[in-house]
Amino acid sequence: MFNNFFTKCPECSYSIKKDSKNCENCDIKINSSFGSSENFYVNLLGELACKNKMLSHDDFKKIYNEYLSLKQVQHSETIEDMLISSGKISLENMARLIAATLRTMDRKFCEEAVKMNFITEEQAKNALMEQSCLYREKILKSAADLLKEKNLLTDIQIENLLRKQDIQEMTADKNNEKRKSAPARNLKIARLAVQYNYLTDKEMEKEIQKWSGLSVSKNFKKDFLQYLLENKILTKKEITILSLHYEYNNLKKLDVMFGKLAVFYKFISQENIEHALNIQKEIFKKKLRLISLPEILSKKKLLADNQIYKILKEQKRENLAGIFYKKLDINKEKLQENPEQKTRPDKDESKEKSQIKIEISEDLMEALLYPPLEETDIFEIKDVLKKKGIVYGVIDDNIILSYLKKKSEQPVAIAKGTPAVEPVNAQIKCHFAENYLNVGTINEDGDIDFMDRGEVPSVERDELIAEKIPLKYGKPGMDILGNEIPVEIPLDINIGAGKGARLDESCSKVYSEEPGQPHISINGDISVLNVHEVKGDVDFHTGHINFNGNIIILGTIKSGFKVTGNDIIVDEVIEGIIEAKGHVEVKKGIFGGKISSEQGIKAKFINNSHINSFGDISVEKEIIDSVVKTSGVASVSSGKIISSMISAKSGVEVKQIDTEVSEPSTIEIGSSAYLDAFLEPYETEIEKTKKNLEDFKKNMTNLQERDRVLHLEIAEKAQIHDKSEQALKKLIEHKSLIQGTRSLQPMDQINEKIESLEIKIKDFGISMEKLFDEQDKIQGEISTTKLYIKKSIEKKEELKSQIETIKNYDQAIKPSPVLIVKGTIEKGAKINGPDSKLEVSEKTKNIKFHEIHSQDADGNPIHIIKADKNK
Structure with a gap:
């Protein structure tokens, strides 16, 4: 069977x-x-x-x-x-x-x-x-x-x-x-809508039943996606994003098999395939752009075009295979017209000894020997190889002799280099969704690229929540001219465990110590947080709240009171202060508040407040008389910005800016105004640590000098002490010899000298003990100071590492100098890009501002903010 x-x-x-x-x-x-x-x-x-x-x-x-x-x-x-x-x-x-x-x-x-x-x-x-x-x-x-x-x-x-x-x-x-009767593609997209939390299972079942009932009518010809769109169950943007995820899943399935085949044929290592798939995943995650694994491997020069073509043909991916077929040989048409052109040297070449034609590839990784026009021997071929500088990867002499004997009309690879093996940086793999509440960025076309959204992650006790994937060192290659192809040193990364988590013995895996919500901070520490609930206002009854976890406040943060935690949800803020390592959600609004969040802020309105966030800021109604800074998107898509300063690295979307009687607003797009303010305490701590380090080093120098002087003093006294003991020993021996004899030297003089030496030796002993005690004390101070110096250096390096991590986090957020105004923007509003400024000269409606880079007539770079009608 x-x-x-x-x-x-x-x-x-x-x-x-x-x-x-x-x-x-x-x-x-x-x-x-x-x-x-x-x-x-x-x-x-x-x-x-x-x-x-x-x-x-x-x-x-x-x-x-x-x-x-x-x-x-x-x-x-x-x-x-x-x-x-x-x-x-x-x-x-x-x-x-x-x-x-x-x-x-x-x-x-x-x-x-x-x-x-x-x-x-x-x-x-x-x-x-x-x-x-x-x-x-x-x-x-x-x-x-x-x-x-x-x-x-x-x-x-x-x-x-x-x-x-x-x-x-x-x-x-x-x-x-x-x-x-629902097309398979629609059902898959519907399934993704549930998976990405646009709809619940029950909502999806309900809509399928409604649509199925309508489908019975002959006049109803809308497919399921049209039905979802027209009934505002899903937006066009959400359907587009889900469709992209659907296409990505299909592409990934094909590409995983492509990778397996490439490894099976020994074209490439499994590590390189995994690295390329991670690149593909990151590109899609950050830009929602589909790029195939073969394209990545070709661009990275990890697979040759003919190898890619072979696998694509086997997978029956004809369209992509056709692209690589065209790249295989730019002279293919000429070769088909005149086959001898590729396999025979020109007539002029045959007159010289260079009738032996050896071509070196552009990347210096391969040399092709073409069939000689006349009889030749291996020594002449070796001579040409030497003149061309080909010294590495040359095939065996017997293979060359066999090729000459066969008189083939096709070239042979006479030398091949060894490609470099690229390194792989260390990374932290989280076993939970990290960006489950991110909103996204505005691209050049004015569309918002949403990140995946899912359920709030949770873990049980002793669950693996994150692990460090160790770095892998690359291996230098060698081209056929004997030049080493260097590889970069892979970057390492530390993994840390915060509250509610623990590192294993290998310091590479983080496990939960208690049930709760896993969280990774921007400096890489992983924690498991629980929830603190305040049933009322934050005021004199509660005092300030500082909780290393998530906080829910069923009331108002009153004037002057401060709440510090991870994710913070509150009804209202009136002149209160919030410092959050996670997200902040204010259900009503913020009046006169100071809010700082590492991962995003959502509120109904913001009035007379200072708001800072690395993540996106989403406001439902209006921002008035406020300063708002974010490395993400500032979105007031159905509301107003009035008399405020808004700085958003990933762009701004708003319905209306200012009124005819208000002070003009300033909108900064594409820059990280919040980064400097966020890093200021880190920089201050580094300066403080540097000063302490200098003081410790100065003290260490003084201690070491005092220790050196003591050492010399002890050595000098020790010599005198030894000589005194030797003198005492000789006197005692002399006394024993002359006792009972008629020695001319009186015995009482000898006893007097002995007594004097004994006193002197005793005094030396006491003095030496004091010096040793002082030396021990100084040695203890030196050890303590060394420890302080070590800790200061470690602290300084840790602070530098944290600053670098934060900067890298910010740099990973692609700048988008775009302002979209769906309604009106009043005259006088100022728009600042990273390299240019614009003041709005007249009231304008439904417009998009974006910074563009160009050149003047002399070729000098120019930067301007351009205004276009919003589509």
Whole structure:
């Protein structure tokens, strides 16, 4: 039996056609149906996926019901593809899941065969062991076929077992009949709308039922997306974004397979493929721009165009393959007209010794030897190689001799360089959504690019929440001229654990210590935060609130009171102060407040306030007499900005600016006015640390000098002490010799000298002890000062690292010097770009301002703010 139903190879997850005998990608042999029906396989696949916690039972039921609906309209998408495209199961996990499913089916088959007394337990065990050995040799064969080959089972017995093993399909819900008429693409986009939190499951089901009811009418010809748009369920922008995500998911699926094939053919390493896929992901995440993996690999010169073309043709991606086919050889047309042109040197060349034609590629990584016009030998070829400076990667002499002997008309690669292996920077991989509330940026066309939006992340105790992916060093290459191709040193990164989190022993993984909401600060510290709720106002009853977590205030922050925390939600702010490391949401408005947020602010109105944020600022009604600075977008899309200074790096969108009687506003676009203010305390702390460090070093110099002087003094006294002891020893020996003799030297003189020396030695001992005590004290002070110096240096470097991280965070936000006014902007309003300024000369309506860069007649750069009608 051949493959009857499963559509993914259990070895590599490559798509398999029905009745295929082998996988076209990895060449594994498919010699069995592995079961009685497709439905048995699909349900078992789902059962194992749920059991291994790859997805929930509800998720599988939903996708399975949709799969049944699509089958009824003859749609060709497989259950595996739907599970992968939904984001529930990765391609790698799918390969493992398919293999496990097939194996489970065969174990169940053998168990049933033993129960019915068709075979013994030993025979079943042997069949499964043999199957496992064949699988390692890339031969996929069912236990049923193996038992049949050994004459242990007949066709009738196998058929009975498969029929008994089969299970009924899951019952689809009542809406399946209605859904079958919805185009597959629309249902996928609808599924993404739920996934990205534009709609809930219940809302989507409700709209499908409404649309299905309308579809019964012959006069109703709108597809599902048109219905969602016209009924304002989804906006045009949201549908566009979801469509882009749909296309990205499809592209990624193709590109993952492209990467697997490239690695399989040994064109490239798995590390380089993963790096390129990460680049693709970041480009889409930041710019919502689709760029294929082959294009990235070509631009990075990690794959040759002919290698890319080969894989694209195998994937049947004809359009993209055509692009790379054109790039393969710019002289292809000339070669087709005159084949000798490529393979033979010019006549003029044949007159010289340079009749041996060797061409070096532009990147100096390959040299081609063309067939000589006349007889030549290897020594002449080696001579030409030497003259051209080709010293590395030259092929073996025997290969050259064989080429000359064959008299081929095609060139041969006589030398090949070794490409460099690019390094991979260290990175922090978070196992939770980091930007779940970001709004986006305004592009040059005036459209807002939204980031993905999802549920607020939460974790349980002892859950892995982030890990450091270590850096990988590159490897220098070598071109055929012997020049080393250098590689950059990869950047390392530190991972830190804040409140509610802990680092493992390797200091590379962060685990939660308590349930709560995971959070990563802009300097890389990862915390797990809980919630503090204030049931009322922040005033004299509560005092200031400083809580290292999320804060919900069911009242007003009153004048002079300060709230510090992560995400902060409050009803109203009246002359209060907020400092948040996360998001701030003010349900009513801000009057006379000072708000600072690292990740975004949302409010109903802002009046006479100072507002600063790295993230987007969204205001529903108006901003009046206020100073607002953000590295993100400032959005008052349905309200007014009056007599205010607004600075937004990622652009401003507003309905109206100023009134006929108000003071003019100043709008800064495309610059980071908030960055300097945010970094000021860091810079101040660095200066303070530097001064402390200088004081510590000065003190260290004094201590070391005092220690040096003490050391000399102790050494000098120690010598005198040693000499005194030696003199005392000799006197005592002399005294013992003359005792009882008639020595001329009186004994009392000797005793007097001995006594004097003993006193002197004792005094030296006391003096030495004091010096040693002082030296110990100084050594202790030196050790302490060294520790202070070390800590000061570490603190300075940490502050520098934090500043660099914050600057990098800000630099990653693409400047967008764009101001969109949907209503009117009054005369006198000032618009400042990074390099230019404009004062509005007359009242204008529905207009877009953006800074452009050009040149004057002499070629000098000029920067102007241009005004266009808003589309």
